[in-house]
Amino acid sequence: MSINLDRSQVIIREKRLKSIVGYQGTIKDLAEQSQSGCLKNASRGFSQATNCNSGCAQGYLSSITDAAIVNHGPIGCAGDVAGANAGFQWGQRIRGWNQRNVRVINTNMSEKAVVFGGDKILKEGILKAYERFKPKAIFVTTSCASGIIGDDIESTIKSAEAEIGIPVVPVFCEGFRSQIWASGFDAAFHALLTRIVKPAEKKRPELVNVINFVGSGRALITEIFGRLGLVPQFGTQYSSIEEISRWSEAGATISICGTLGGYMGNGLEQNFGVPYVTALQPHGISGFDDWLTKLGETVGKEKEVEEYLAEQKILAAPELEEIKFKLKGKKVVVGMGPSFAHNYIRFLEDLGMEVVWGFSWHYDAKHDHGGCPSCTVELTKKDKDIPVSVSDQQNHEVINLLSKVKPDIFIGRHPGMSVWATKMGIPAIMVSDEYSAFGYQGTIEFGHRIIDALTNNNLALNLSKRINLPYTEWWLEQDPFEFLEQNNKRTESENKKNVAVR
Numbered sequence: 001m002s003i004n005l006d007r008s009q010v011i012i013r014e015k016r017l018k019s020i021v022g023y024q025g026t027i028k029d030l031a032e033q034s035q036s037g038c039l040k041n042a043s044r045g046f047s048q049a050t051n052c053n054s055g056c057a058q059g060y061l062s063s064i065t066d067a068a069i070v071n072h073g074p075i076g077c078a079g080d081v082a083g084a085n086a087g088f089q090w091g092q093r094i095r096g097w098n099q100r101n102v103r104v105i106n107t108n109m110s111e112k113a114v115v116f117g118g119d120k121i122l123k124e125g126i127l128k129a130y131e132r133f134k135p136k137a138i139f140v141t142t143s144c145a146s147g148i149i150g151d152d153i154e155s156t157i158k159s160a161e162a163e164i165g166i167p168v169v170p171v172f173c174e175g176f177r178s179q180i181w182a183s184g185f186d187a188a189f190h191a192l193l194t195r196i197v198k199p200a201e202k203k204r205p206e207l208v209n210v211i212n213f214v215g216s217g218r219a220l221i222t223e224i225f226g227r228l229g230l231v232p233q234f235g236t237q238y239s240s241i242e243e244i245s246r247w248s249e250a251g252a253t254i255s256i257c258g259t260l261g262g263y264m265g266n267g268l269e270q271n272f273g274v275p276y277v278t279a280l281q282p283h284g285i286s287g288f289d290d291w292l293t294k295l296g297e298t299v300g301k302e303k304e305v306e307e308y309l310a311e312q313k314i315l316a317a318p319e320l321e322e323i324k325f326k327l328k329g330k331k332v333v334v335g336m337g338p339s340f341a342h343n344y345i346r347f348l349e350d351l352g353m354e355v356v357w358g359f360s361w362h363y364d365a366k367h368d369h370g371g372c373p374s375c376t377v378e379l380t381k382k383d384k385d386i387p388v389s390v391s392d393q394q395n396h397e398v399i400n401l402l403s404k405v406k407p408d409i410f411i412g413r414h415p416g417m418s419v420w421a422t423k424m425g426i427p428a429i430m431v432s433d434e435y436s437a438f439g440y441q442g443t444i445e446f447g448h449r450i451i452d453a454l455t456n457n458n459l460a461l462n463l464s465k466r467i468n469l470p471y472t473e474w475w476l477e478q479d480p481f482e483f484l485e486q487n488n489k490r491t492e493s494e495n496k497k498n499v500a501v502r
């Protein structure tokens with residue numbers, strides 16, 4: 001079992017999943033090296049800023065409706081709370097709730113705390129969070145500073161817990177623990193699995209846990225699942241502690257994103273007997289078919305799924321053909337987290353586009369259920385071998401590559417990168433909503449969104465005339481992966497062939 005709930009700290013992705021943040025090659029080579037166990041991370045001689053895994057942990061936990069977070073670290077470590085708060089406002093708005101801010105306290109570790117220990121201010125922070133928010137649980141997220149000085153987080157938490165009588169749960173997500181920010185999702189889910197989820201008192205076979213982010217697709221999924229005789233339970237964001245405690249009752253768990261949901265899904269399967277559906281992501285037709293079919297197989301609804309998909313195929317066929325005709329051969333570069341990137345590459349190729357490069361912000365050589373991610377394996381079945389790289393949002397690599405490859409469009413999932421493509425005059429789509437391109441109707445809508453972006457590129461063109469990139473001519477003439485110290489780096493001529501102006 002890869003998920004050990006006897007530990008207080010999650011095992012980071014580099015160790016558990018052989019995850020990497022540096023690679024350049026092709027999708028078939030990446031899959032082959034993953035499957036043979038030979039994949040190694042390539043370090044960089046130069047690296048730009050990237051994200052910290054505490055942002056993922058705090059962001060995900062801070063939208064649990066009746067929980068509070070105490071971030072034990074210097075005030076700067078709480079800087080990304082602003083982003084989490086913006087996401088939380090969005091999620092509340094689409095639910096029609098009264099909007100409020102996330103409930104996060106930072107202990108403001110100073111030099112004094114670093115020298116003499118931060119246990120006292122941590123306890124004060126926990127008591128203050130309880131007094132201010134009256135939460136049902138408090139999650140304590142750690143930082144590099146608290147980790148380096150070795151604060152005794154667990155005993156401080158135990159003593160605070162005894163005073164206030166609610167679960168106070170450590171979330172070990174110091175930035176230095178992992179180079180992969182998605183390790184923060186695992187740290188958050190580890191906290192939920194160890195302290196919040198309870199063994200089921202009764203099973204509800206019709207209930208399906210759906211792990212997602214903001215959850216804009218709730219109504220559509222509820223309708224689809226309703227036709228199958230299933231009831232979705234979305235989360236764990238925008239759920240209460242009590243709701244999460246009963247996730248063990250479900251008949252299955254499925255996720256909108258393999259990178260996000262793997263730890264929780266497999267943790268529920270391995271420790272609470274709830275099967276986790278491992279499928280392609282439901283983006284694009286083949287992804288949605290696979291996602292729903294595998295769910296149907298898991299919960300014994302094969303016939304109902306087959307009927308639903310057959311009906312959708314007939315309804316969507318004419319418009320899909322029209323979209324494919326308009327997008328045929330359009331060149332696209334993709335830049336997203338690993339599961340989204342490899343699923344979107346498949347989806348865009350299925351629409352007839354030509355994916356000329358795929359960036360993923362990290363890559364998991366395997367998932368918690370074992371084996372290379374199915375979205376990566378799926379891409380190896382195509383005749384063509386797609387150039388890919390792994391880069392923790394190193395914008396210098398992406399911008400350099402875009403300037404050489406000159407795609408018709410860039411499709412990304414993080415604003416920090418997508419905006420640069422726009423500044424270069426390349427139309428860009430930022431997939432912030434995880435339910436973009438979901439199912440048949442979502443695929444059609446996303447197809448039209450690409451067509452619209454390609455049809456009117458005035459914003460990007462105007463911006464590119466007025467903005468100077470922060471990189472020198474020298475850098476833009478270099479190999480985009482010049483600083484990647486990859487043992488098996490392709491020869492210069494192979495590399496040039498891949499990155500050649502198309």
Ligand code: SF4
Pocket residue numbers: 052053054073076077078142143144145173174175176
């Ligand atoms: S935990 Fe470490 S890496 Fe993360 S924000 Fe704080 S200092 Fe930076």
